[in-house]
Amino acid sequence: MSVITISREFGSEGDTIAQKTAKALGYHFVDKHFIGDILAQYGYVEFDKAYQTLPTFWERFDAQRNKQRDVMVRMLNQVIQAVAHHGDVVILGRSGFEVLSGFADVLHVRLQAPFAVRVGRVMESQNLTFDQADALVRESDKVRLAFVEEFYKVPWGAINAFDLVINTDKIAPTLAVDWILDAVNSHKFEPITDKSTAAIEVDRILADAVSDELGCHKSHRLVTA
Numbered sequence: 001m002s003v004i005t006i007s008r009e010f011g012s013e014g015d016t017i018a019q020k021t022a023k024a025l026g027y028h029f030v031d032k033h034f035i036g037d038i039l040a041q042y043g044y045v046e047f048d049k050a051y052q053t054l055p056t057f058w059e060r061f062d063a064q065r066n067k068q069r070d071v072m073v074r075m076l077n078q079v080i081q082a083v084a085h086h087g088d089v090v091i092l093g094r095s096g097f098e099v100l101s102g103f104a105d106v107l108h109v110r111l112q113a114p115f116a117v118r119v120g121r122v123m124e125s126q127n128l129t130f131d132q133a134d135a136l137v138r139e140s141d142k143v144r145l146a147f148v149e150e151f152y153k154v155p156w157g158a159i160n161a162f163d164l165v166i167n168t169d170k171i172a173p174t175l176a177v178d179w180i181l182d183a184v185n186s187h188k189f190e191p192i193t194d195k196s197t198a199a200i201e202v203d204r205i206l207a208d209a210v211s212d213e214l215g216c217h218k219s220h221r222l223v224t225a
Contacts, residue, residue: 002087002220003103003197004184005096008111010140011118012168013176015092017111020177022090025184028214030083031092038079041209044072073151082210084197087220097161098152105196107183110162111176113169115141 004021008014015031022029080099083089084106091100097108113121115137123133145156159165164183166176211217 002105012111014111018092028089085200110165
């Protein structure tokens with residue numbers, strides 16, 4: 001397995017699980033900050049702002065605004081593909097599960113928990129009142145659902161897009177990491193016949209930018225005869 005994508009609900013402890021998984025495997029960890037830095041090199045410094053801003057009813061009829069968003073999402077997809085092509089990486093969020101769907105060497109993981117549990121965790125971790133945490137979790141869910149369904153036409157709650165779905169209310173983070181590691185280590189694929197991320201065509205300048213940002217110019221690919 002060369003790539004793991006981790007999709008998570010806000011408050012599901014997905015960030016911690018993703019980082020621990022990457023550390024345990026010795027993989028690169030890629031999150032919104034990493035992707036944002038790469039996008040900024042290409043002039044897309046407003047991506048995070050655009051991601052967090054849900055389009056209003058009238059903005060949906062603004063052709064110029066929609067075109068700009070479409071261009072940003074296409075660039076986001078190219079960055080995720082370039083990261084996957086580099087190999088040995090855990091990609092957190094940014095719809096990596098859909099961008100990299102269908103590749104044999106990618107494990108897609110979804111981390112979730114009941115709404116009330118997530119609100120409680122956010123209250124504790126960010127020292128918020130119940131109403132503040134409730135509003136924050138609702139807004140995060142709304143933004144993620146809108147982004148995935150608007151640009152990728154995939155229902156946010158569809159679990160058939162994932163290889164492993166974990167409820168972190170009942171499964172502790174350490175056990176969740178162990179399950180992911182077991183899935184990675186037990187999966188075998190034939191790189192000659194199966195569709196692999198090694199076959200992704202990546203612009204050389206973008207590939208170099210990703211390697212520079214990772215601080216790694218090593219090939220993580222298997223050499224086949």
